[in-house]
Amino acid sequence: MEGYAGFELGPIRPPSEAGSLLLRLTRNCPWNRCTFCSVYKKHPFSLRSVADVIQDIDTLAGFIDLLKNKPGSAELNLPELSSGDEQAFYSARNWLQGGMESVFLQDADSLVMKPDQVIAVLTHLRECFPEIKRITSYARSATIARISEDHLQQMAAAGLNRIHIGLETASDRVLQMIKKGVSKAQQIEAGIKTRQAGIELSEYVLIGIGGREFSREHALETADALNQINPDFIRFRTLRIPDSNDLFSGAEDCHWQRPSDLVQAEEILLLIQNLDNITSRIKSDHMFNLLQEIDGSLQQDKERLIAALQKFINLPPQERACFQVGKRTGHFLNLSDMQIPSRLTQVEEICRQQQITPENVDAKLNALIQEQMRRGMF
Numbered sequence: 001m002e003g004y005a006g007f008e009l010g011p012i013r014p015p016s017e018a019g020s021l022l023l024r025l026t027r028n029c030p031w032n033r034c035t036f037c038s039v040y041k042k043h044p045f046s047l048r049s050v051a052d053v054i055q056d057i058d059t060l061a062g063f064i065d066l067l068k069n070k071p072g073s074a075e076l077n078l079p080e081l082s083s084g085d086e087q088a089f090y091s092a093r094n095w096l097q098g099g100m101e102s103v104f105l106q107d108a109d110s111l112v113m114k115p116d117q118v119i120a121v122l123t124h125l126r127e128c129f130p131e132i133k134r135i136t137s138y139a140r141s142a143t144i145a146r147i148s149e150d151h152l153q154q155m156a157a158a159g160l161n162r163i164h165i166g167l168e169t170a171s172d173r174v175l176q177m178i179k180k181g182v183s184k185a186q187q188i189e190a191g192i193k194t195r196q197a198g199i200e201l202s203e204y205v206l207i208g209i210g211g212r213e214f215s216r217e218h219a220l221e222t223a224d225a226l227n228q229i230n231p232d233f234i235r236f237r238t239l240r241i242p243d244s245n246d247l248f249s250g251a252e253d254c255h256w257q258r259p260s261d262l263v264q265a266e267e268i269l270l271l272i273q274n275l276d277n278i279t280s281r282i283k284s285d286h287m288f289n290l291l292q293e294i295d296g297s298l299q300q301d302k303e304r305l306i307a308a309l310q311k312f313i314n315l316p317p318q319e320r321a322c323f324q325v326g327k328r329t330g331h332f333l334n335l336s337d338m339q340i341p342s343r344l345t346q347v348e349e350i351c352r353q354q355q356i357t358p359e360n361v362d363a364k365l366n367a368l369i370q371e372q373m374r375r376g377m378f
């Protein structure tokens with residue numbers, strides 16, 4: 001097709017979209033100023049044309065047809081494909097093998113495209129692949145707050161099933177300091193509008209974003225906003241940033257101080273304790289999170305989630321440090337893994353060798369994480 005810039009893939013997707021086809025509507029992030037986020041920092045934002053996105057869909061559809069109708073076409077002679085087509089081929093093949101159930105629209109804020117254009121893409125996607133069960137996208141609250149209810153409903157009718165919003169926090173003070181470019185009121189408005197349009201909503205909360213100083217405010221303000229939104233999912237994420245990054249660099253006389261794992265567990269506990277009369281499901285579905293067992297429905301499992309956090313908080317300091325080390329070194333997934341003698345022995349040996357104590361555990365683990373980041377392991 002004339003002028004077609006070729007098939008494109010963006011850099012990231014939510015972990016819950018691991019099996020989804022990735023379809024790029026825009027490049028990078030139209031905001032790109034959050035102090036904690038480096039994903040798109042060196043890359044300027046741009047919109048892709050609807051024609052190019054439609055061409056991507058048609059290219060994928062062509063490969064899917066080929067793979068379905070020609071056994072053995074998985075062995076296509078790849079050198080004959082251009083690099084863009086090669087990416088499209090692998091995307092099509094992986095998606096077909098995964099059952100072709102869901103599509104994730106990239107990059108950071110797809111709904112910043114004109115609503116009519118988003119709807120045109122959704123419609124073409126559904127026409128080409130009627131078997132799709134779910135189409136999802138990241139979006140900024142500030143963007144959704146600007147979209148009319150009518151347009152959001154049209155997007156839902158065209159097949160947009162779920163929106164992932166990086167809420168991070170609902171403390172206006174912290175939102176300003178981290179340059180999120182949105183207020184608590186806009187976060188609430190965007191969340192309520194999304195749900196009222198009949199679109200499922202995942203809200204991401206950044207544990208530790210308030211630092212030590214505003215941990216309590218972050219937990220309480222965020223719980224208050226979530227109580228008003230009642231999202232389908234509340235997903236916790238753990239900050240992993242270089243020591244050189246002061247998240248409050250725009251604030252006068254205020255520096256972000258890295259909270260310990262204990263402070264972060266107390267923050268999550270306070271947040272969950274203050275979630276009331278909502279039906280959200282809590283997920284801790286990222287490998288960096290300390291407590292993977294914080295997973296359940298608020299209506300049915302709130303007490304279990306609270307008990308798991310209290311269990312960690314109330315561990316004797318030596319055992320708590322042992323769990324932190326075991327989790328961060330991949331020996332433990334859940335608190336119950338400490339009951340597995342072989343793993344416990346390995347972690348205790350690491351603690352002995354590295355001279356890790358309850359007093360220095362957070363500093364030692366942070367040094368390990370900083371080194372991993374320097375070596376580009378995450």
Ligand code: SF4
Pocket residue numbers: 029030031032033034037038039040108140166180
């Ligand atoms: S809006 Fe999202 S993608 Fe953009 S800078 Fe902020 S956190 Fe990063």
